[in-house]
Amino acid sequence: MIYREAGQFKTTYRADQAVFPILQDRIAILLILAVAFIGVPALASDYLFLAILIPFLILSMAAIGLNILVGYCGQISLGTGGFMAVGAYAAYNIALRVPELNLLIVFLLAGGCAALVGVLFGIPSLRIKGFYLAVATLAAQFFLDWLFSRVGWFTNYTASGSVTAPQLKFFGYIVHAPTGKYLLCLCLVTVAAVVAKNLVRGRLGRSWMAIRDMDIAAEIIGIRPLQAKLSAFAVSSFFIGVSGALWAFVYLESWEPLAFDINRSFSLLFMVIIGGLGSILGCFLGAAFITIMPIFLNQVPAALGIPLSTATVSHLEFMIFGALIVFFLIVEPHGLARLWAIGKQKLRLWPFPH
Amino acid sequence: MQRTRPVGDVLLKVDDITLSFGGVQALSGVSFDIRKHEIRAIIGPNGAGKSSMLNVINGFYHPQQGQITFKGQTRKQMRPHEAAAQGIARTFQNIALFRGMSTLDNIMTGRLLKMRSNFLFQLAWTGPAEQEETRHREFVEHIIDFLEIQSIRKTPVGQLPYGLQKRVELGRALAAEPELLLLDEPMAGMNVEEKEDMCRFILDVNDEFGTTIALIEHDMGVVMDLSDRVVVLDYGRKIADGTPDHVRGEQKVIDAYLGVSH
Ligand SMILES: Nc1ncnc2c1ncn2[C@@H]1O[C@H](COP(=O)(O)OP(=O)(O)OP(=O)(O)O)[C@@H](O)[C@H]1O
Ligand SMILES: [Mg+2]
Numbered sequence: 001m002i003y004r005e006a007g008q009f010k011t012t013y014r015a016d017q018a019v020f021p022i023l024q025d026r027i028a029i030l031l032i033l034a035v036a037f038i039g040v041p042a043l044a045s046d047y048l049f050l051a052i053l054i055p056f057l058i059l060s061m062a063a064i065g066l067n068i069l070v071g072y073c074g075q076i077s078l079g080t081g082g083f084m085a086v087g088a089y090a091a092y093n094i095a096l097r098v099p100e101l102n103l104l105i106v107f108l109l110a111g112g113c114a115a116l117v118g119v120l121f122g123i124p125s126l127r128i129k130g131f132y133l134a135v136a137t138l139a140a141q142f143f144l145d146w147l148f149s150r151v152g153w154f155t156n157y158t159a160s161g162s163v164t165a166p167q168l169k170f171f172g173y174i175v176h177a178p179t180g181k182y183l184l185c186l187c188l189v190t191v192a193a194v195v196a197k198n199l200v201r202g203r204l205g206r207s208w209m210a211i212r213d214m215d216i217a218a219e220i221i222g223i224r225p226l227q228a229k230l231s232a233f234a235v236s237s238f239f240i241g242v243s244g245a246l247w248a249f250v251y252l253e254s255w256e257p258l259a260f261d262i263n264r265s266f267s268l269l270f271m272v273i274i275g276g277l278g279s280i281l282g283c284f285l286g287a288a289f290i291t292i293m294p295i296f297l298n299q300v301p302a303a304l305g306i307p308l309s310t311a312t313v314s315h316l317e318f319m320i321f322g323a324l325i326v327f328f329l330i331v332e333p334h335g336l337a338r339l340w341a342i343g344k345q346k347l348r349l350w351p352f353p354h
Numbered sequence: 355m356q357r358t359r360p361v362g363d364v365l366l367k368v369d370d371i372t373l374s375f376g377g378v379q380a381l382s383g384v385s386f387d388i389r390k391h392e393i394r395a396i397i398g399p400n401g402a403g404k405s406s407m408l409n410v411i412n413g414f415y416h417p418q419q420g421q422i423t424f425k426g427q428t429r430k431q432m433r434p435h436e437a438a439a440q441g442i443a444r445t446f447q448n449i450a451l452f453r454g455m456s457t458l459d460n461i462m463t464g465r466l467l468k469m470r471s472n473f474l475f476q477l478a479w480t481g482p483a484e485q486e487e488t489r490h491r492e493f494v495e496h497i498i499d500f501l502e503i504q505s506i507r508k509t510p511v512g513q514l515p516y517g518l519q520k521r522v523e524l525g526r527a528l529a530a531e532p533e534l535l536l537l538d539e540p541m542a543g544m545n546v547e548e549k550e551d552m553c554r555f556i557l558d559v560n561d562e563f564g565t566t567i568a569l570i571e572h573d574m575g576v577v578m579d580l581s582d583r584v585v586v587l588d589y590g591r592k593i594a595d596g597t598p599d600h601v602r603g604e605q606k607v608i609d610a611y612l613g614v615s616h
Contacts, residue, residue, distance in 0.1 A: 013491040014484070198479040202487060203471070206455070206463045213452035220412060220450075221530065222438030222467040278454065 019197055036186055041179045049178035056291040057185040058246045063271045063283035064196045065239030070269070071277035072200055073232035074212025075125050079137035081264030082144030083237045084244030085257065086114040089154045091245035095166050096156060103170055107188075107245045114241020115234040117144075122233030126226055141262055149257040164254035181250050188246065192239055197280050199235065208232050209278070270321055273328055276337030285336040293317065359564045361582060362390030364423075366534055366566075371410055371420035373403075373590075380406040381417070381590045388534065393560055393567045395581035395598075397574075399610055402587040404570045405447055408536045411568070412444055413437040424534070439467060443532035445523045447539045447570075453512035457503060457522050460511055461494045464529030497525045501555060517548040524555060528563075535559070537569045541576060549576065556580060578602070586610070 010016040020026045044053065066080050090113035094106050121140040125133050148154050155163050168175040168184070175184055199205050207228040210218035219225055248255050267290060275286020294317050301308045308316070328335050367387040373380045381403045388394045396404045409415040411422065416431040423429075424440060443464070452460050469490060475483035498504055501521050506514060511522055520540060527535055540556065541549045553576060559565050571577050577584060577598060584601045586594040588610040594601045601607055 013488050013495070017487060017491065195477045198477050202476045202479065202483060203466060203469045204473070204476060206459060207466060209455050209459070210452050210463050210466075213454050214450050216414075217446070217450035217452070218463075220414065220434045220438060220444060221464055221526070222435045223463075224435050 017201075019201070033190075037183070041183060044179075044182075046178045049182045052291055052295065053182055054178070054185055054251055055247075056287050057182070057189045058243050058251055059268070059271065059291060060284050060287040061189045061192045061246070062240050062243035062268055063275065063287050064192055064280060065236045065241075065243065066268050067272045067275075067277065067280070067283050068196060068200065068208070068239070069232050069236035071272055071279065071282075072205060072212065073208035073229065073236075075122070075229060075232060076130065076134045077137040077236075078134050078262070078265050078269065079121060079140035079144070080240055080268045081260040081262060082141040083114050083118055083240040084247060084264060085144050085148055085260035086117045086237075087111060087241030087244030088248035088255065088260065089148055089163075090114065090241065091249060092163055092165065093154065093156075099166070103168060103249075107242050107249075110245040111238040111242040114244065115238040118233040118237025118240070119230050122230050122237075125229050125233070138262075141265055145257055145261055148260075160256070162254055162256040165249040165252075168249060185246060185250060188242070192242070193280055193284075196235075196239065200280065204231060204235075212278075270325060272335075273333075274321075274324055274335055276335030277333055279334065279337035281340065282335050282337030285340070289336065290321075293320065359391045359561070361392045364388070365390045365425065366411065366568075367423040368407070368411065369421045369423070371407070371417045371422075373406055373410060373415055373417045379590050381410070381587075383420075384587065384590070384592050385420075386585045386592060386595055388566060388568055389582075390566055391560070391564050392582040393556070393569060393580050395577045395584045396568060396570045396587065397572070397577055397584060398587035398593075401589075403590040404587055405538055406590075407587070408444060408538055408568065408570065411437075411534075412442050412536060438530065441530075441533035442536065443527040443530045443534075444536035445520070445527050445538060445540060447542065449516075449519045449523055451511045451519055451523055451526070454510060456508050456510055457514070457525075458494065458498070458507045460522055461497055461525045461529045462490060464526035465490045465494065467530060494525075494529060497528050500528075500558070501525050502551075517544050520544070520548075520552070521555070524552075524559075528559060528565075531563070533566060535565050535567045537567060539570050539572065541571060541573060549573070553580060574602075 010021060015021065020029055040053070062080065062084060065083075066077065069075050069077050087110040091106050091110035094101065094109055095103065098106075121137060124136040128136060149161055155161055168181070170184075175181055200208070207218070207223045208231075210221065210223055211225060211228045211232075215225060218228070244260065248259070252259055271286035271290050272283065273286070274289055275284070276282025294313065297308070297313045297316055297320075332338055334341075364387045367385075369385045371381050371384045384403070384407065386394075396407060398404055406415060410417050413432040413434045413436060421428050421430060424442070452463060455463070469486055471481075471483040471486045475481045479487075498507060501524065503518065503521055503525065506518060506522075511519055514522065524537070524540065527537075537556070541552050544552065556567060556569070557580065560567055569577075569581065571580075581598055583596060584594075584598050585592060586601055586604075586607050588606075593606045593610060594604045
């Protein structure tokens with residue numbers, strides 16, 4: 001297909017402000033949605049759903065949340081795992097104590113709880129930046145880890161500290177087949193992506209990016225750093241909280257606090273860096289990369305007749321991530337999403353170099 | 355120069371402003387006023403305290419002493435975003451654009467104070483939020499046309515040459531429709547052609563929108579051409595105040611500038 005925008009004139013500002021102003025992009029996104037909503041459920045195996053697609057979708061949502069904070073507002077956070085845990089335990093407790101509540105509302109409330117906690121831990125960002133903020137959010141991570149493993153109320157005083165999510169029941173209909181779970185996550189992630197895109201391209205998103213790029217100038221324009229930063233923490237933690245609830249209820253089903261430890265925070269940070277800071281598409285690319293790579297490393301060498309031990313694979317994984325992070329931070333801070341954009345730009349002009 | 359809007363009453367008055375950083379006395383007892391619709395230049399040798407004065411006016415520095423009266427309201431200090439809300443906008447000596455954002459987004463950000471649609475409409479990008487976005491986009495496009503930067507609308511400003519960045523920064527300040535516009539060396543580092551363009555924009559802003567302008571500039575030719583009145587600072591003190599011709603003849607000013615190369 002030829003990727004050209006010649007002849008497509010935007011006659012209104014409204015058309016120019018669309019998320020996908022170019023016709024070919026609109027067609028592509030519709031195709032992707034059709035495949036995701038119709039093709040995949042018809043064709044994919046249970047393994048694909050449970051091991052790849054569902055974690056991919058849920059982590060994409062968490063990455064969207066984190067990217068709002070880090071990529072759009074420029075506030076570093078190492079507490080993502082902790083905020084996911086807040087969502088998970090909030091959902092668990094709400095569902096436990098108010099069993100008649102619709103699960104969708106439970107998830108939203110869980111996001112709300114995470115947003116509140118996020119704002120609380122975001123307050124130091126008004127005073128400190130960069131490295132010091134990273135340490136402060138790290139403290140949040142450790143505090144939340146501690147809270148959920150030590151304070152029995154959150155786990156309903158289960159002896160092992162491990163809790164089990166209730167059945168996934170929506171409007172009297174129980175979702176337990178992998179396809180159903182996949183579609184549930186897909187719907188929620190699609191909504192999350194649309195909402196996030198709307199926010200970042202509008203007034204709120206501009207105030208976040210202004211704070212990120214030059215906080216002094218932002219304040220002189222009339223942006224209140226307090227509002228901008230805390231709203232970024234709130235929106236970001238909301239998405240992260242909902243994704244935590246989904247991770248617990250849909251993917252893990254039963255879990256212990258370790259599921260949301262510092263490794264989760266790091267892996268999400270890697271996703272947004274590799275995928276692309278300040279890009280919603282990048283969240284999906286990064287999440288796909290990080291979910292698929294370990295599986296790829298597991299299967300491809302074996303298929304080629306070079307069997308690698310599990311230990312080697314996990315070492316390799318770390319090495320590859322490390323190298324990629326360094327590469328992207330130095331060479332292309334906007335990650336895979338930027339490489340994609342550059343590719344598209346080249347395609348637009350192809351075969352002429354200019 | 356024929357102007358459509360005559361110079362009016364006092365818009366801003368600074369009175370006995372004293373500002374020091376540790377041992378450095380940046381401003382000592384400086385007083386002057388700026389009248390509506392006028393172009394007021396602030397000049398002086400390097401380190402005279404010109405930028406500090408603008409920083410005091412828009413609430414970025416808090417003076418130890420003195421008062422500021424803006425639109426008849428007296429204050430000692432305020433936060434920069436409050437000053438912005440009252441109608442003071444500015445550009446910086448060292449460009450302070452949002453480098454990761456496009457020209458369009460930078461200027462749209464300048465309109466942020468005028469946008470107030472509800473969060474729920476924003477997240478759905480419908481109703482008032484969308485209408486507001488389109489309405490402000492139209493306004494911003496006027497500024498883009500006015501500054502002749504149509505072709506760089508979607509370019510990230512970090513990639514633009516210096517002269518254009520200065521222009522975008524002016525656009526961002528204009529987007530707020532300020533009553534008082536503070537320009538800190540808007541022509542520094544420009545070539546003659548770019549300077550001429552910038553002069554034209556400043557005069558047009560003043561004339562078409564009636565914006566009051568306070569301008570710091572080292573190029574005396576520019577100052578003489580543009581300004582209605584000039585304040586001269588030296589070592590944090592005001593040494594002269596008046597029309598360009600008057601100021602140019604003052605012995606103190608000549609002394610202050612003697613031996614200082616620009
Ligand atoms: N934030 C600050 N901290 C400490 N000293 C400062 C600060 N800002 C300004 N100064 C000092 O105040 C004095 C006046 O500086 P200012 O920047 O206002 O001068 P200026 O007239 O704008 O000079 P230039 O023509 O070089 O821009 C200088 O001695 C400067 O070192
Ligand atoms: Mg200066």
